[in-house]
Amino acid sequence: MAIKKQIPNLITLLNLFSGCIALVFITKSNFEWAFYFVCLGIFFxxxxxxxxxxxxxxxxxxLQLDSLADMVTSGVVPGYVMFSMLNSSQNEITDNPLFAYIGFVVTLGSCYRLANFNIDTRQTDSFIGLPTPANALFILSLPLxxxxSDSLFTLEFLTNQWVLLxxxxxxxxxxxxxxxxFSLKLKKFTVKDNLIQIIFLLFSFLLVLFFHFAGIPLLILFYVLxxxxxxxxxxx
Incomplete structure (x- = not known):
């Protein structure tokens, strides 16, 4: 029984480990592998x-381990990505290198959300505000x-400091x-109880299939809508 009790905690620690590896890849500007390890962390x-x-x-x-692991994988990692993008962006606002640190506002917002989630009794079956893993996927997809993309508009858009801010x-x-x-976590195994989740997952598959990485921010926006x-x- 003691081993069984620790299995969920072990899976949570694998989430944290995945986030740590993603951070290493970001330091090497390897955003694709950072994205894959964040996805692996979200899977765990x-x-x-x-x-x-x-x-x-x-x-x-x-509960506490889950939030601490998410803080790295879905909080520190996307903040670091925004820091990196701002650091290499066009000087539309300022060329002060300290400006890039504004990217870590994402980390601060994630931290506040995770702490609030632990004490908010309204979020047992759904979410109030965008979950940190969904936000992390949105941001990790941007450098990809x-x-x-070979579009000049995309290049100008995602390197503009005003847009990134x-x-x-x-x-x-x-x-x-x-x-x-709504939450994607399945608590019952019937189509009726998971209809909206099924619709979302099918539409998400189509978006990624046709638009590849560009489909990821679109599916997060679709999730909110x-x-x-x-x-x-x-x-x-």
């Missing part, structure tokens, strides 16, 4: 709670879109906004 983050519920071994320790501030805001968003539509539907 998805299943640690699943196994905790499956084995009925949920604990306060597991930039480096794989707006992304940083918008990210910190949406993480903590009072917007109900679908949640808003779902909220209005529930009210009716």
């Amino acid at each position: 983050d998805f299943f640690d709670g699943f196994f905790a519920r499956l084995f009925k071994v949920s604990s306060p320790l597991g 879109v930039l480096h794989t 707006a992304i940083v501030l918008g990210s910190a805001y949406i993480l903590n906004a009072e917007i109900p968003l 679908l949640s808003v539509v779902n909220n209005q539907w529930i009210k009716k």
